[in-house]
Amino acid sequence: MDSRRPAPPPSSGAPEPPTPLPLAGKTAPERADAARNRRRILDAATRIVARHGVRELTVDLVAGEAGIGVGTIYRRFGDRAGLVFALLDEHERDFQREFMAGPPPLGPGAEPTARIRAFLHALADRGAAQFELVLAAEASAPGARYRSGPYAVHHMHLVTLLTQARPPGTDVRFLADALLAPLSALLMDHQRRVRGMGAQGVKAGLDDLLRWSLG
Amino acid sequence: MDSRRPAPPPSSGAPEPPTPLPLAGKTAPERADAARNRRRILDAATRIVARHGVRELTVDLVAGEAGIGVGTIYRRFGDRAGLVFALLDEHERDFQREFMAGPPPLGPGAEPTARIRAFLHALADRGAAQFELVLAAEASAPGARYRSGPYAVHHMHLVTLLTQARPPGTDVRFLADALLAPLSALLMDHQRRVRGMGAQGVKAGLDDLLRWSLG
DNA sequence: CTTGTAATCGGAGTGCGCTCCGGTTACTGT
């Protein structure tokens, strides 16, 4: 928790090129060997996940497969959670494009309430589709989800939409967190296993919640 | 994930005497030495938390302080999260008494909507008061919160109240999860640190959410 | 090309949660 090296990844999420995060200031471009190693790490990790599943994705194994040291992985990705989030990053960027510039109702052009609903539904579907990876990412470190780049982006997007949909004076930042909270992979996993509830049930439940909340 | 010893704690939460959990079947009473060791462990853990804080609460340290082996701790409490939940158990039982048999609006006698509101507010206050411990408990293991005894009790209580407050056909089980989700210590920690929001803000936000949801 | 230097690399080392299993101890039936 103190200053040390020049650029230790602030936390998990996306140190350099991924998830552009409007609030990320300029940083020196990546050195050639560093970029090469990032690719090696990502490729090795992808290979291991495809072959043995996310559970076997240990940092030492990735380092061995990539032919580098574990220190390099930590410099690039901060921690194990950061590595898994990086694996999800490609899909994440597609998703971000869809809700920021894609066709309605997910993209601009529809009513804010409709966009909110579409956004939450998309998040539920995505959570179901990439279940293993998302779950592993959120389970890697205690607060990984909230510290991740994608969460900040999703939260900001919801805040924007809610500001348009709700009367002024309401705490849209809390509301955004509250709407995102039921979509945690950890919770969806629990609902799936204990309550036998899938993505459909989650979406239906969210509709109930929104019907009351947003008319 | 397979059958092995006679009685390995089903998970974290409360293996034997704590949190009565209406659905817990009869189990053989605890042996004398086992009970004695549970007390020693709990006392040692309490002492360590008081002296060094929750962060220093390592299983090895507790074992050393209690003068027993680590295996005993794992037999009694399942995992580190179970131990921390056990530390919270005394307050938890008081809290359960209050909302099940205490005075309104938390206890029976008030309108379901009022009870729901009081219950969520109490949960927020409790999360703020016992913050360190609750946070440590939820952060100990990935899904610890949902697997814990207290969560099951809180969920069941909300389901009961929501069934009375909402028209039939709505998925009250999902709704209960969704209302509990924003009260996760992990999320409250994030809101506190990143958004500068305390228990007051959380309660106000919940009121917004409920005002729309429940009239 | 040479040199300076700051970012990068690598892997041995550390701490901690958790498991395993041989030895021990508390209850039950005779």
Place this chain on the structure above:
DNA sequence: ACAGTAACCGGAGCGCACTCCGATTACAAG
């Protein structure tokens, strides 16, 4: 009392995330 047995105890050992720091290398200035 006295076995028999089922539960319990303890601590060495394991796997894995993460750190530390001396050696190495990429890039820029002269």
